[in-house]
Amino acid sequence: MSIFLKDLKSIKPYTPGKPIEEVQRELGLKQVYKLASNEIPFIPTYLSKEILKELKSINRYPEASCFYLKRALAKQLKVNEDRLVFGNGSDELITLTLRVSIEKGDEVIVAYPTFLIYEIQAKAQGAKVVTAPLKDFRYDLEIMAKKVSKKTKIIFIANPDNPTGTYLTHKELEQFFKRIPKRVLVFLDEAYFDFAPSDYPRSLEFLKNRGNIIIARTFSKAYGLAGVRIGYGITTPQIATALNTVREPFNVNRFAQVCALAALKNKEFLSNVVNFVKKEKNYLYSELEKLNVSFIKSATNFILIDFKQNTTDIYNYFLRKGIIVRELKGWGLNGFFRVTVGRHNENKEFIDCFKVYLRTKFRSRKTRGGRR
Numbered sequence: 001m002s003i004f005l006k007d008l009k010s011i012k013p014y015t016p017g018k019p020i021e022e023v024q025r026e027l028g029l030k031q032v033y034k035l036a037s038n039e040i041p042f043i044p045t046y047l048s049k050e051i052l053k054e055l056k057s058i059n060r061y062p063e064a065s066c067f068y069l070k071r072a073l074a075k076q077l078k079v080n081e082d083r084l085v086f087g088n089g090s091d092e093l094i095t096l097t098l099r100v101s102i103e104k105g106d107e108v109i110v111a112y113p114t115f116l117i118y119e120i121q122a123k124a125q126g127a128k129v130v131t132a133p134l135k136d137f138r139y140d141l142e143i144m145a146k147k148v149s150k151k152t153k154i155i156f157i158a159n160p161d162n163p164t165g166t167y168l169t170h171k172e173l174e175q176f177f178k179r180i181p182k183r184v185l186v187f188l189d190e191a192y193f194d195f196a197p198s199d200y201p202r203s204l205e206f207l208k209n210r211g212n213i214i215i216a217r218t219f220s221k222a223y224g225l226a227g228v229r230i231g232y233g234i235t236t237p238q239i240a241t242a243l244n245t246v247r248e249p250f251n252v253n254r255f256a257q258v259c260a261l262a263a264l265k266n267k268e269f270l271s272n273v274v275n276f277v278k279k280e281k282n283y284l285y286s287e288l289e290k291l292n293v294s295f296i297k298s299a300t301n302f303i304l305i306d307f308k309q310n311t312t313d314i315y316n317y318f319l320r321k322g323i324i325v326r327e328l329k330g331w332g333l334n335g336f337f338r339v340t341v342g343r344h345n346e347n348k349e350f351i352d353c354f355k356v357y358l359r360t361k362f363r364s365r366k367t368r369g370g371r372r
């Protein structure tokens with residue numbers, strides 16, 4: 001008898017984007033630009049005071065309830081504190097949600113392709129994963145609603161989505177909720193919420209009217225805190241209590257708590273990041289258009305590139321030049337790769353390298369009828 005779950009073999013482990021240090025070591029490169037994991041390229045240096053202060057208490061367990069952070073966030077969101085749950089990244093909220101809800105044979109609906117953690121963790125929890133294919137790189141809410149069965153427990157929605165970068169509007173989600181039975185828990189993953197445009201859903205309204213929703217957000221992206229791991233869920237007091245019951249008591253470390261609290265207060269950093277990403281995304285769009293490269297317009301800090309051919313060669317080419325992008329074969333998106341908006345010099349280097357790559361390829365293939 002195996003000690004492992006029966007379904008463990010069917011789970012493909014998540015492969016994160018290559019770390020800078022690994023590429024430096026393997027290729028002997030001094031300068032490496034990581035445009036692979038949708039992090040922002042800036043270090044929130046204003047946090048160093050907080051971190052140094054916290055070092056003095058490093059021998060003590062952190063505050064288990066994120067007391068001060070919870071208070072500040074509740075005030076900012078205008079919700080009661082009992083509606084908030086904190087996690088070791090918003091990833092943990094996904095795991096906790098499944099843990100409090102799924103019993104053998106229950107169904108979970110996810111888009112295909114989308115953020116991979118939903119499927120991995122749902123399977124690990126023994127759920128049957130039902131997939132709803134995207135339509136024109138967007139969530140197809142029509143299909144998703146049709147997939148609901150008596151066994152459906154949770155629907156995961158990444159909005160904006162990763163890896164496509166597309167988003168659902170308030171109206172679209174409003175219509176969707178009218179079709180979904182209230183007993184089904186809807187997990188609205190808003191990891192890229194801060195980058196989204198103005199017709200983006202006001203999901204707190206859905207939560208107020210419907211209940212049975214978890215809105216998950218993170219400090220990893222626009223706030224630049226991916227390295228300390230902290231995210232949160234906004235939900236009903238009942239769901240929050242359930243998630244808090246099963247989480248590890250000290251799941252959010254003390255550095256993460258003080259950094260997030262300071263980050264909440266520093267509105268200027270956030271708005272600078274958001275404006276910067278917008279400007280640089282437009283730069284990338286216009287340069288990609290000049291190169292005649294197809295891409296999907298994004299509501300996030302990354303762009304899905306439709307390369308239309310195998311990406312192994314270009315991925316390795318970028319790597320040798322010290323640029324890490326993300327191949328998407330693991331998502332079933334063959335012929336696509338994803339690039340994160342970096343600093344201007346990084347984005348320019350990416351475009352310059354892309355240009356040289358295409359020129360070289362184009363020249364060598366011209367005799368065979370062009371690039372595509």
Ligand SMILES: Cc1ncc(COP(=O)(O)O)c(C=O)c1O
Nearest residue numbers: 089090091115162191218220231
């Ligand atoms: C859609 C989506 N949800 C959640 C996460 C996880 O973020 P966190 O760092 O908060 O765990 C990511 C990270 O890339 C993401 O793309």
